Amino acid sequence: MAVERACWIMPDALNAADVADLARRVEELGYSRLWVAETLGRDPFALTAHWGAVTSTLGLASGIANVYNRHPGVMKQGAHTVAEQTGG
Structure with a gap:
């Protein structure tokens, strides 16, 4: 049984290019999942779509989207x- 590693980040202090580089680096290091917190800085759905465009093997997720601020x-x-944008 393979061990999977996940990374959870809050990239609010990074610009868009650095966020993309971070996702690529996490993938290069062998992580299988990359999670992002919904904070005041960025939309987690837009961010995971962006990561999907620059990575090929990472599972992407928001952890967690704020249900009090978002209508279902x-x-x-x-x-x-x-x-749709990431193929799954």
Whole structure:
């Protein structure tokens, strides 16, 4: 049984290029999952879609999207869009 490693980050202090580099580096280091917290800085769905464009093997997730700030329909739209853009 292979051991999977996950990384959970809050990249609010990074610019878009650094966020993309970070995702690529996490993948290069052999992590299988990359999670992002929903904070005041960035939309987690847009960020995971961005990561999906620059990585090929990482499982991507928000951990956790704030259900008090997002209507369930908007959550569904975001998740559907990311799944569509990243192939899953």
